[in-house]
Amino acid sequence: MEKPRVIFLDAVGTLFGVRHSVGEAYRIIADQFGVKAEAKILDQVFFQCFLASPSMAFPGADPGEIPQLEFEWWKAIAEQTFKIVGLYDNFTDFSAFFQALYSYFETEKPWFVYPDVPPQLKYWQEQGIELGVLSNFDSRLYPVLEALNLADFFQTVTISTEVGAAKPSSEIFKIALNKHQCSPEEAWHIGDSLKADYQGSKALGIRGILVHREQAPKGILDEYESLEQIQIS
Template identity: 50%
Template sequence: MQHYYSTLLDIPAALPLPKAILLDAFGTLFGVRGSVGHIYSEIASKYGVNCQPELLNKYFYTAFKNSPPCVFPGVPADEIAEREYQWWREINRQTFTAAGVITQFADFDRFFQELYRYFTTAAAWEVYPDVIPALTSWQRSPVQLGVLSNFDSRLYTVLQVLELDRYFSTVTISTAVSAAKPQPEIFTAALAKYQCTPASAWHIGDSFDDDYLGASRAGLTAIWLNRS
């Protein structure tokens, strides 16, 4: 059975609740306030670099799509944050290089440090209007809620500043388990925290390939949140 919905509130009450509901983060619980390109352009302008937001948005998503998964098998836990940082720095370097303005930076590293920190603040994000009502309703039931995301370690801070952390008993991210959606290992790692079988869990996310197909192949009830 296929489950496609445009908001979390559209998921019918008649669908039997599972033991655990795992939700994706970016694109499901919250999105970028404005656009990536607008944020990049605004912060870059503080460093004397001017570029059209639409152009930066285009090249960012191209670089992001072509990058390897943000996972680092075999890397010690205390080195993961630095690897994440460098992973995002390379995407940003490619973005501004493709836009033809990388040489305008007097100190690209200083710019990127500010940009990277900005995405840990509430100002960078907006919670979708259906999220709090849906989470509140589920929290009143016996179901357990968890986040399952390919986001990096900054997600813990983002959930806190957006006041979403109170709804979830676990957070599972790709860099912590050395596997990224749609790989089945990341779903297995999240379910293990609940001692829950795949058949007793939902996964809800906005990516058809990573969330819907990934969860389906891992044996969970997959729900595609197609907000567009």
Template identity: 50%
Template sequence: MITVIRDLAQELQQKPHLDKPQVIFFDAMGTLFGLRATVGEIYAAIAVSFGVTVDISALNAAFLDTFRASPALAFGESDLSKLQPLEFDWWQAIASQSFQKIGALEQFEDFTAYFQLLYDHFATAQPWFIYEDVIPCLNYWQNQNVELGIISNFDSRLHHLLVALELENYFQSVTLSSASQTAKPETPIFQQALAKHQSQPHQAWHIGDSFREDYQGAERAGLKAFLIERPG
């Protein structure tokens, strides 16, 4: 396990005999960037502007339970005009069920209006921060002519978020579960990402913070996998 992405860059510098990968893939949330507050805190803060107050800890726990029990965010739809409503509905169902579990859903006069504001908020830079080791290492690998990509169990808002965080120019590819038919840890999503770089599994690394989705998934797909441990 690595604790910072910088460790990998240093290993390449210190051990030049190591085979340099053609491409390095990254998970997004929890690997490249994280939330400044818990999901429960963010949900609750925006709910206040709609006259709704909740127990933040209870809401966060309800969100985590609902999120983990939800079906994969994978629709196999590349047409954004069709994909984006599917993504919106998927997340709205999680949010509404989270509030329902703590008995607060009925407090909203217009839950859809609340959720639209919440949904758009997560596509901005405001709730996120970039881990301090990320930019130096992305610069290093770019200078080494290593291709970079993202494989994420997220939705099309990630494209807007990468622009907002000024990360978009580092990555040659972004592979999203929502536009795919499967999500990590399933092998096909890794294969889709590899195809974008015309790369074989043994020529690729994958770095992520989930043992199941990132480490085990990448290993099963034949990539060299690295598990990163982020604080919190």
């Protein structure tokens, strides 16, 4: 592959993953509030609710309102998850539980960095390639990147909640490119979602690269199991 000027990377599933599972994190915090739940069931229902939710982007929102909008977006998913599994009414104070859960995901505790990530980011840096995070995440991504010792690798971080558009929309990719004064043809985007990352970036002329990690291969061009397999000619 010809050397790009900029490489953008997705966050969750590409740079770092959830330790154990989302359901396990929900179970741990729920247990602190006296509610017993099964992690596997919570995990299944959470992803059903997550996938059925609208994109986490708030076009036209005042920047000062965004943190609360992010909080409410995730709270709605958590409420629906516990209502479906029949445990919502077991909480004496669901709002207090969710605040603890939300804060927990702002720390390094529920996350782990994929082992191939730091050395590969360092290698790309040494090659003079600019790096950026491009993610449908919320503003907690900034402290998470810091906590996981990844923040210093990146010149830019572009998240859907701040720009009012979520992948696969071309708008979020355009905004990320503009931060680097870079054309689509000079950039790569690496992520784990076929639709949001691979197809979304390619639609704008960016080289889309899929990292499937624990997922089954999709059988497409530019698909790899890890970052270290992605070579520059």
